[in-house]
Amino acid sequence: MKKYLDTRTIIFLIIMAGMAVAPFLTNPYQLRILISCELNMIFAMSLNLLMGIGGTVSFGHAAFYSIGAYTTACLWYHFGWDYSTNFLLVVLITGLAGLLLALPMSRITGRYVTIITLSFAEIVNLIIRNWDPVTLGQMGIVGIPNITLFGYRFKTKIQFFYFALIFVFITYILMKWLVDSKLGRNLQAMRDDSIAAEAMGIRLFPNKVIVFTISAIFAGIAGSLYAHLMTYVEPATFNANLSFTCISIVVVGGLGNFTGTLIGALFLTILPEYLRRFDFLFKYRMIAYGLVLVIVMWLNHSIPGLKLKQGFAAFFRKLLHRKAAEEEV
Amino acid sequence: MSLLEVKNLTIRFGGLVAVDDLSFTMEEGQITSLIGPNGAGKTTVINLLTGFYTPNEGKVILDGEDITGASTDIVVSKGLSRTFQNIRLFSNMTVEDNILIGMQHRIGYGSFLSLFPNPKKIEWEKRAKEETTAILERVDLSKYRYEKSTSLPYGKQRKLEIGRALVAKPKILLLDEPAAGMNPVEKKELSLFIRSLLKDVKGILLIEHDMKLVMDISDKIVVLNHGAKICEGKPEEVQNNQEVIEAYLGRKGAHNNAASK
């Protein structure tokens, strides 16, 4: 039977509760890492919508993140605007960017999606690098203040933390609503079998455009928060590795599994920071992402019939199975 | 007026004429079968009717409405729904969700209202769930409702696919080789089931290889060979048509067949 409170929701609530009390238990440095976790959660959930539900792997998702970050940074730099107004423009501009990227999707499938998304990210980065009057080029924009909301400036990182936490919560709930709706089902149908979906009367192209747009907007929101967290933005941050990091988080958490994405974001944001303690390992900390990708892909394939919804769950199941098998012997 | 009227339908792929000047009609309350040897162009006809291909020439008229060259979503909303030769279920979705996809074009809220709870969405979702319950009852899959579609046994997957097409409330149901891969007992059961579907839809267009099944349940048979119609009529008429026998057995085979009788 289908339950109203399934395991995933329970885990989600536990994570949220844990995050809510976290500021009382952490020092400023740890709090900052947790804020990074929150941003990665929003960012990766937006990609998971596209990959896990929409079935389109975007290898250039950092583009939207950077557009979001730069939109709010530029608006602050040139006009000194409030985050409340910036936010609307972030939504608008990243939404349009998502729409733009979705347009060629009417003509292409499969491998070309990879290529188009990669090139899109590359072009966005080149524009940011070279559009000096607006983005200040290679230098980047520095000195971005903490978020101001309707004239109220956030004083502490704790306020920022809760503000971001609200976004994580909203993003998760929205994704959940979306997945359990007509739109979400249609997207999943297209992911599983686009021809059968077409035969059922689903128009593929509008749905592709919608999912790209929504996904881009949430990535953009995460990016805009990032600009205020770091207080500076520079083009070098938003390279292909950022997109790949995001893919790693989604893949670890399991495609189409938003609770998993939250866990993945916690794991993959905290792990490299933890490795900072070891001087030797620190140099190689990013290898963790690469290893995670290879290992998860390795384990995934071995659970038949579960091709799309694996990740952590599958990983532990596999471990358990191995244990069980050893005991039998 | 016929339920479905196909007039001079032709499609060419490069130099190959896959369907050649095909005309036939379907009447209300009947099962019409499309048969022919491998490569005769049967599936192409279905793809033409459902909007996957656009014909080079000819017309398709469904219940008085011209649907020639319409896109798949229009065709579905006008009342043509299909199944596939090699089962095409949404493999990572539950049985319930598969059915819900079948009726998606009748669910009356759009993408924007999908994003948050609102009275319209809640109302439609409730109705959709009720209809799903009814249709699962109809195809006898109620107890599998929350199972993953691909975890069902083969025969049940076929039924789910038919249920998915049925829930679209089509006027005409197009079944593309529903008996493929079934044993005689299952086929027997299937033929009864297909016959019973006439309570739900106005007409059924059946593509099938299994001659016994076709002869048993069809009201009318259209025989294709090399994309062109070679014969049309009641089962017994078709069975004795010399050209049909030749198409299936070859000229020599047909001769031997006649001799052995």
Added chain:
Amino acid sequence: MLLQILVNGISLGSIYALTAIGYSLIYSILQLINMSNAAVFLTSAVIFYALYTSLTGSSILLTFILTLMAAGAIGYIIEVIAIRPIREKGDSNTYALISSIGVKTILEQICQGTFGSEIKQFPTLLDGKYIDLFGARTSAIQIIIITTTLLILGFMSWFTQNNRVGRGLRALSQNLNACHLMGMPVNTLIGVSFAVGSMLAAVSGVAYCMYLKSISISVGSAIGNKAFAATVLGGIGELKGAVVGGYILAIAENLVSGYWSMSASNFISFGILILVLIIRPTGIFGRKEQKKV
């Protein structure tokens, strides 16, 4: 001026083409975009640098041969560790693609960790020697790069046309399963093609650094992305497409930077790419995918 631009364009194009063939070769067999190729480009240059400065000293040829062997081995190992397990279970190519991204990250990080992030001087051949080619100043290393590339291209086309292995590779790109059933050593052949692709990337990487006379950690992604764009432009999976795409991109870039501006030249390759993808998504030589209902 124009002739000078063409000479420079063709030299750079040779470098793109060699890496692009690596992408195309793997794609034609597995329909997999092997993202680790760009990292192999970088890794080989770093290996060459490390060997040259620490072990082999002055012999560029010996260093080069050792680097090639290492690159081949890396390619083979990547296939065995990161691609084969996924491939053998018949999982979708997206998984193998993500796995190859993982490999790319790992290799790049190892390079960064060991090499550091500064720019260092790279050994080159016949430094300061030029030939005047109808007014175009052509350096010795440019001539070496172009001739080497032409030799390799000639060899590759002979290799994929006539040779037993070449025939095997072509059969693989037609139908992998059938080859398996026919008892062909599919795994070995795929491993070998990964090794060959990596060795081409290695030649390209070393040549590029010799051309620049310097090496830094960013060369891999810069050229890797361009080579990838070239592959797509020519039609991914087509060897001749990769070559033509490489030359077109490099010449276009040099034309733009010569007559217009440096920064615009960065846009041009991706601009061309987007244009081609919109007008002719399959690239110049690519074949159309058939939609099967």
